[in-house]
Amino acid sequence: MNALSYISISFLIIPLMALFICILLKRSRQNLGFYLMGLFTLTQMGFALHGLVLFNNLKISEFLFGLPITESLTDIFTLKSVSLVILFCIGLVALVSLLIANKTMPEDKKLSYLRLLSTLILGMNGIVLINDLFTMYLFIEIIGISSFVLISTTKTQEGLESAFIYLVMSALASILILTGIAFIFMRTGNVEFSYLIEVAKTQGNAPQNALTYLSYILIISGLLIKTGAVPFHSWLPDAHQSADTSVSVLLSGIVIKAAGVYCLITVTEIFGNLYVIRLSLAIIGIITIAIGALFALHQNHFKRILAYSSVSQMGYMLLGISAGGVLGLIGTVFHIFNHAVFKSTLFTNAAAIHEETHTLEIDKMGGLQKQMPITATTSLIAFLSTAGIPPLSGFWSKLLIIIALWNAGFIGFGITALVLSIFTAAYFLRLQMNVFFGQTPESMKNVHEVGGSIKFAEVFLTIITVAVGLGFPFILLYLEASGIL
Amino acid sequence: MSAFEIAVLATGFLLILAGCFCLMRTYHIIKIIIGIEIAMKAVTLFIAYAGHINGEMGLAQSFIITIIVVEVVIAVVLSGISLNLYKKYKSMDLRNIRKLKG
Secondary structure, three states: OOHHHHHHHHHHHHHHHHHHHHHHOOHHHHHHHHHHHHHHHHHHHHHHHHHHHHHHHHOOOEEEEOOOOOHHHOOOEEEEHHHHHHHHHHHHHHHHHHHHHHHHOOHHHHHHHHHHHHHHHHHHHHHOOOOEHHHHHHHHHHHHHHHHHHHOOOOOHHHHHHHHHHHHHHHHHHHHHHHHHHHHHHHHOOOEHHHHHHHHHHHOOOOOOHHHHHHHHHHHHHHHHHHOOHHHOOHHHHHHHHOOHHHHHHHHHHHHHHHHHHHHHHHHHHOOOOHHHHHHHHHHHHHHHHHHHHHHHOOOEHHHHHHHHHHHHHHHHHHHHHHOHHHHHHHHHHHHHHHHHHHHHHHHHHHHHHHHHOOOEHHHOOOHHHHOHHHHHHHHHHHHHHHOOOOOHHHHHHHHHHHHHHHHOOHHHHHHHHHHHHHHHHHHHHHHHHHOOOOOOHHHOOOOOOOHHHHHHHHHHHHHHHHHHHHHHHHHHHHHHOOOO | OOHHHHHHHHHHHHHHHHHHHHHHHOOEHHHHHHHHHHHHHHHHHHHHHHHHHHOOHHHHHHHHHHHHHHHHHHHHHHHHHHHHHHHHHOOOEHHHOOOOOO
């Protein structure tokens, strides 16, 4: 057992341990639970960074590991450099969610929130470490079930209703994914990734079999429901709007990416990067960007705008996947990281505003810039990063995705994506104008800056956005020097 | 393909169609839950068939048992949410539950 195997197993053991501790905790000690979970998420972030350093030192790109109990359980999980980046994002978003929940969650729901959060982290950590299709389905279900219960924890009418819609949609997704897996199993007799990649290679560029194509279509449409891409996006704004803000951060920041985009990356790889699949993903991506941005333009609820913005950003990730190649992969993963950071900032701003003004309807707000300077500044920086203004981090990932599209021959898609980012600026300008600029209404004269953990989260995330944006050229130079690009 | 295999596949397709019909065309919450259950059961039929033709029955059996467990968990969560919805709205008809724009 070397350091790497301890680190990789800890990604599964730590959330399990956290779950047991939170189950055993008494309600009077729930603040201890918050500190412990915070410590666990920080540990996960540290381990992910340490893993990246080790990968670099050992010059490897993936590492097989398993549970060292019996022979048959070794080498059942894989740790890749991409999964380490996602694991870091999971730790970061979970930490932000804890910082918000500390303030916004009702006292009597805090303990169940902690338990569900550790289950959710277990599911998301699992999904980036898996090695076969069936385990992927299992972890998707773990993520799904914990998010349904998290959305409906506060038991408001909207929360229950959106949890119901989400559950029915994702039950449909599970049926599609499982049917696809059954067809693949029927055809090959095995569902392990390494075996399927071999099969895809021998098939070449055209699998002459209707069953194979059918299974690809089924699995990809199931995953697109989980991602919230446009024909299947109806559950996403409802769920984001009606859940508690600490849960919305998790949903928008990481759940739709771990259960949707990351699985799509894996699945397109094992299907052998077929041109048809990449083309259809690119078309869906462009439609997703356009529709998400257009719908975001005329919403009046702060969190609903952010949810439609998430839909729109998912489109960029789909475009990155469709571009394929190393550049497309790096662009997608980096956009996942950036989106996790700036969307968490914006949801933290939403939590701050809701804490102080007790409303999220943007018509009723205005001129909050003077009363809440830190919230206004952090929200402005996050919005500029989302719109892709250099030198903030969002610019670099969009640039990489568009260059990758250009290289892959999807020139029209690249130009359209570039033009559509104007819409991103448009709906966020409307949001900023309504909330932070202009006249302050009488009812909001007494509003003042939020304090404590929410303020800390805002500042912390903004520092990451700016620092990564400024430091990104060095990351690119480093990637080029180590021969990855 | 023997007649038995064709019968298994046809039953699977029919059950999936029935489940999806339940999901889309009915408005009663309990009917929707039943529809999901039926469709999931149909998928287990496909997996059993796949195990049969590949000679991987052991793998197929472990998949099926896992699916059954997951499906029960989903059914329980869904019933819990439906129960709470019923307490709020005093109705099991989805047409009465329209607070969100969706």
